[in-house]
Amino acid sequence: QKEVEQxxxxxxxxxxxxxxxxxTYSDRGSQSFFWYRQYSGKSPELIMFIYSxxxxxxxxxxxxxxxxxxxxxLLIRDSQPSDSATYLCAVIGKNNNDMRFGAGxxxxxxx
Amino acid sequence: DAGITQSPRYKITETGxxxxxxxxxxxxxxxxxxxxQDLGHGLRLIYYSAAADITDKGEVPDGYVVSRSKTxxxxxxxESATRSQTSVYFCASSDxxxxxxxTQYFGPGxxxxxx
Numbered sequence: 008q009k010e011v012e013q014x015x016x017x018x019x020x021x022x023x024x025x026x027x028x029x030x031t032y033s034d035r036g037s038q039s040f041f042w043y044r045q046y047s048g049k050s051p052e053l054i055m056f057i058y059s060x061x062x063x064x065x066x067x068x069x070x071x072x073x074x075x076x077x078x079x080x081l082l083i084r085d086s087q088p089s090d091s092a093t094y095l096c097a098v099i100g101k102n103n104n105d106m107r108f109g110a111g112x113x114x115x116x117x118x
Numbered sequence: 119d120a121g122i123t124q125s126p127r128y129k130i131t132e133t134g135x136x137x138x139x140x141x142x143x144x145x146x147x148x149x150x151x152x153x154x155q156d157l158g159h160g161l162r163l164i165y166y167s168a169a170a171d172i173t174d175k176g177e178v179p180d181g182y183v184v185s186r187s188k189t190x191x192x193x194x195x196x197e198s199a200t201r202s203q204t205s206v207y208f209c210a211s212s213d214x215x216x217x218x219x220x221t222q223y224f225g226p227g228x229x230x231x232x233x
Contacts, residue, residue, distance in 0.1 A: 013160075015158075050224035093162065099220065105163045109160055
């Protein structure tokens with residue numbers, strides 16, 4: 008079992024819809040959770056992080072964390088074609104100094 | 119220019135050759151990281167460094183060597199390149215290195231092909 012699992016997609020949504028990206032992790036002691044966006048041929052860039060159970064909102068993005076279910080998600084409201092990218096979930100474990108990434112979910116927003 | 123840079127951006131080499139990928143950051147971040155990105159595997163940590171002269175292994179360190187004599191530089195060396203090391207390599211830096219709010223800033227990447 009991979010430490011961080013994501014559905015590889017592709018996930019396709021129409022412009023203006025809500026895109027829902029999911030991630031599960033295996034280390035129950037994981038402390039912090041991050042969502043990165045990576046455009047094709049570019050480097051990853053941080054969208055947001057979350058470390059408490061519940062929801063965290065930042066503009067059109069909402070991260071949701073459920074530690075009991077070992078599940079973290081990212082919702083993108085009012086999706087735009089410019090949101091088309093690969094979204095990487097990353098986790099820092101309790102005893103780790105290093106970050107473990109999922110393989111990413113490719114999102115396409117169709118005009 | 120401020121930021122994090124990598125060189126070369128593209129490299130083609132042959133099996134058995136030594137290759138060094140360079141990474142330079144101007145933020146004076148304490149932590150620096152090397153990742154490789156392969157289709158289906160996402161980003162995997164090779165090595166990281168918490169400060170000058172302090173390095174530690176990540177998830178996939180075999181076949182790689184790092185050093186950090188200065189805070190701003192973190193070179194990655196493939197001592198004897200193999201085809202399985204064909205990948206895109208990203209360097210990253212951060213101020214917290216694993217803290218709750220750790221933000222890693224990534225360089226533009228080096229695409230390495232080993233023939």
